[in-house]
Amino acid sequence: MAHAHIRLISDDEEAARVTDTRLLRAWTRKEAVAKGMGVGLGIPLPSLPVRPECDGPLVVRVPPGRRPGVWRVDDLRCPLPGAERTTAALATPLRY
Numbered sequence: 001m002a003h004a005h006i007r008l009i010s011d012d013e014e015a016a017r018v019t020d021t022r023l024l025r026a027w028t029r030k031e032a033v034a035k036g037m038g039v040g041l042g043i044p045l046p047s048l049p050v051r052p053e054c055d056g057p058l059v060v061r062v063p064p065g066r067r068p069g070v071w072r073v074d075d076l077r078c079p080l081p082g083a084e085r086t087t088a089a090l091a092t093p094l095r096y
Contacts, residue, residue, distance in 0.1 A: 004050060009047055011019070015069035016031070021087075022052035022053060023052070023087075024087040025052040025075065025087055026030055026050050026052035027087075028087045028088055028089040029050035029056075029058075029060070029073050029075075029089045030045045030048045030050055030074075031089070032073060032091035033048055033050070033060050033062065033091040036071060036091040036092070036093065037062065037084075038052075041065040043062075047062075047063045048060060048062065048075065049061070049083070055075070056073055056074050056089070057072055057074045057075070058073050059071070059072055059073075059094065060070075060072075060073050060091070062070060064067050069093065070093070070094045071091045071093055071094060072091070072092045072093075072094050073089055073090070073091045073092075074089065074090045075087075075088070076081075076088040076089060076090075076091055
């Protein structure tokens with residue numbers, strides 16, 4: 001059975017030494033924006049600059065041609081015991 005390969009991070013993110021924690025942060029942030037846009041994995045994930053090395057919230061600018069083009073992404077924390085390593089994100093479109 002062949003496995004699909006999804007390129008998740010950009011060259012800049014790779015250069016920032018993406019650790020396991022940062023990889024999960026990158027994935028959840030990118031997924032939140034893509035789902036918020038209603039395109040799922042239909043957008044090239046490396047094109048979403050989510051800066052996994054930085055704590056949120058952050059502003060993500062989607063490549064031209066996509067609407068809305070600017071999103072606020074918040075990292076969510078799970079308050080349950082034992083869920084300290086749980087990673088989640090919420091993307092909200094910004095209006096200018």
